[in-house]
Amino acid sequence: MNSVHDMGGMHGLGPVAPEADESVFHHAWEGRMHAINIASPTRSNIDAGRHRRERIPGPDYLRMTYYEKWYAGAVEGLLTHGLVTPDELASGKAAPGAPKATPRLSADMVEGALGARGSYLREVASKPMFLVGDAVRARNLNPLGHTRLPRYVRGRLGVIEAARGAHVFPDSNAHGLGEDPHHLYAVRFTARELWGEAADPRDSVCLDLWEPYLERA
């Protein structure tokens, strides 16, 4: 979806403001929020989680801090999955007679779970359509749903820099439509192709893009 989360190339969002000696969390609640997200039963699908945050209305998205967005995304996910009700959220108390679940993660499982090596690589029957060095064009796609094809490369010419194997396809997975894996490539675009003749001729941007985002140029 073409919302404000897709902000590559925008102007006017202010200066980059690094802090000296920044702490991991700025407030205790940020650490709790981060932990709730990781421990939450809705954690299983990373793409759905991203889509919940990018559906936050644009004006709110720009105003909110990172962990405020995570709070909004978590609440949305818990409601969507029917794990909590709006009344429970409002009162902070479980509804009388609500079933009691067993947490997905206990304290002694945390280090193992956080250190476990996962994978988004999948076996697919199809051969990769492109080889390293092939010229490709990013398709001009404007789906209403989740996509990881940023606006700033749509319609632009690039070159396959590396083949990454077949990966879970976010455009499908985010919507609960299955993993639908596709070949993934690092695609390099020159800064001039993306931003015009005023851009520095020495520079490039490389993105990881799935095959359905690309066509042969």
Added chain:
Amino acid sequence: MALRVKALESLLVEKGLVDPAALDAIVDHFEHKVGPRNGARVVARAWTDPAYKARLMEDATSAIAELGYAGGQGDHMVVVENTPKVHNLVVCTLCSCYPWPVLGLPPVWYKSSPYRSRAVIDPRGVLQEFGTELPPETEVMVWDSTAEIRYLVLPERPAGTEGLDEAALAGMVTRNGMIGTARL
């Protein structure tokens, strides 16, 4: 927000959806067990051990796991090497993807709209604001983390460090050096 998150946590605990001790352990993990020191060890090893560097460039996920670092947001690692010819810079324009096992959680500026919007269109301007000047012949390659590939920049080893051992070298490697907003 503190009250709202507290209310959410107590509701989830009451419903058996999260274990508060697990939340404590997760916070502890991100505050104390992961961080740029992990990535700095990877970089220092690559500088001092050519065979390790070769494995790191070939299959970064496995080479990083050799040092004991693995997990979510580091499932598919790629290391990009700075040279006199190319300077690499990492961003996630669509959200805030970042290699947690080697760098910990990202700083606020990395997650902010200004960095996410400008790193791809004005990388040299952003570098300048970090006080980073590049030699005139150096190309900038920006890596936008749009999939589950996570990037770690291998900075150039500073001149005059030939006599230093791995631990001393690791002490010179900064987080920003491994994101690419700084040179060492």
